[in-house]
Amino acid sequence: MDEWLIDDERLSIERKSILPGEGFFYPDTVEEAKREQEAAERLEEAEGVVVADPDADGLACVALVREAFGAAALLPASPHDLDRALAWVAEYAESGADVYVCDLCPDDAADLEPLADLTASEGDIRWFDHHQWDPDLTTLVRDAGVDLTVGESEEECTADVALRELDADFEARFADLAAATRDHDLWIREDPRSDDLADLAHWLEPEEYIEIVREHGADLPPDAEELLAERRIEKEALIEKAVERAELREIGPWTVGVTYGRCSQNEVAEALREQGADAAVIVKPAGSASIRGTETFERAHEVAAQVNGGGHPKAAGCKPDVYDDMLDYAHHWTTRGAVAKQAIVDAFRRLSEEPTES
Known part of the structure; x- marks a missing residue:
């Protein structure tokens, strides 16, 4: 297939609105092989690992873990491929590495099958989330030896949970970041900065977003604001x-x-x-x-x-x-x-x- 057929840059807004993005048209096997290779490279010799949803809430958790404990490799994951992400951590991370799973909720017991291999490592495994958990899955995770904390779904985002549970003296901007992230994630919509965070997390590479919010919190720098203004023209359309x-x-x-x-x-x-x-x-x-x-x-x-x-x-x-x-x-x-x-x-x-x- 000619690549120009799926080239987003040549599509009108009407057609772009109807069709999925370019990534949809690449076979899962090709994408998965690429992601696994990237995971192996990220996890090699990592002393800490964060498996997180790469939205604003999940990435805020990564920023908090890194602020508290230093370097930690990010492994982006969605609820639909949680089992693969956990399996890759078990296979490629160093024995003894501490693992944090953030802003992800398993759909069924099959998503948790890699936990047996993961918990065999000597490192600590902590899981922070705020979604609606099935009680049987909660028991399954805790019985596997995972330190699981699930916040109140209607009151907290996962960044709130991580901020509270991590043993660190965070500067005020991180509490502010969690509050602004919560405003968007729970759809409170009282803080105008929260939409900025959500959009920026969507448009930037995860590592770039994490670097910005670690330094600036929810008050974004001018270059980030300029990017948002530019990208929102198409977004609004x-x-x-x-x-x-x-x-x-x-x-x-x-x-x-x-x-x-x-x-x-x-x-x-x-x-x-x-x-x-x-x-x-x-x-x-x-x-x-x-x-x-x-x-x-x-x-x-x-x-x-x-x-x-x-x-x-x-x-x-x-x-x-x-x-x-x-x-x-x-x-x-x-x-x-x-x-x-x-x-x-x-x-x-x-x-x-x-x-x-x-």
């Missing part, structure tokens, strides 16, 4: 496309805004809330979806759990199991996510039909 496509659906007692597009989901969800939505569903071209709640809908994680996902009461993610081959993805793009949308709408409907507690 993609948000506008997703909002234009949105439909408001009445499902049980809730008004649910449903849309599709490559976009920043929080801003789209906020626009739909302003239009009267109790909840928002943003289906992405790559097949995943974000579910956002409001004060009138705090069950996003329950919807996501029905369609291969999870998260928080007001912010969750999922990837409906509706893609068997590339024809399904072609249908997904040309219908603007019709099948995935329906799967999530059906999950809302099932939730609305559950008997209420008397």
Whole structure:
């Protein structure tokens, strides 16, 4: 396939909004081999390792670990490849290396199979998170010898947990960083800096972001602000496309805004809330979806759990199991996510039909 066909730089905003990014079109086997090689190089002779979601919350945790204990290798991971990340740490990290797992919640017991090899090392293993954990998985992790701390999902981000649990005398900017990160991660939206942190973490390489927030905290330097201003021109255009496509659906007692597009989901969800939505569903071209709640809908994680996902009461993610081959993805793009949308709408409907507690 000619690379120009997937070159983002040549696409109009309309087409870019409909199609996934370039990375989607590279086979997982090629990407995984590359990531494993990078993991082996990162972990070689590392005395400390942080396995973290590479969003603003996860990367803030890396900054805190490094500030507390010095150098620590970062191994980025998502909830969908947590098992691979843990297996790579067990295989490539030095025996005795301390390991921190941050801002990641296992979906099922299979994600934790590498823990047996990992805990055989002489190093400490600590796990910080703030998602909604299954009690059986909590027990499984702790019984494996992991020091697990899960914060209150509706009150703390993982950076809050790490700040509290790490034995270090942090300067004030790190508490401020955790507070600003929480503002975005829990969708409080009272601190204007929090969106800046989230966007910067998305657009920069993780190591560059960590370096900036370790030095500056949540008060970003001028060059970072300039980058944000430049990149937000396209961001706002993609948000506008997703909002234009949105439909408001009445499902049980809730008004649910449903849309599709490559976009920043929080801003789209906020626009739909302003239009009267109790909840928002943003289906992405790559097949995943974000579910956002409001004060009138705090069950996003329950919807996501029905369609291969999870998260928080007001912010969750999922990837409906509706893609068997590339024809399904072609249908997904040309219908603007019709099948995935329906799967999530059906999950809302099932939730609305559950008997209420008397």
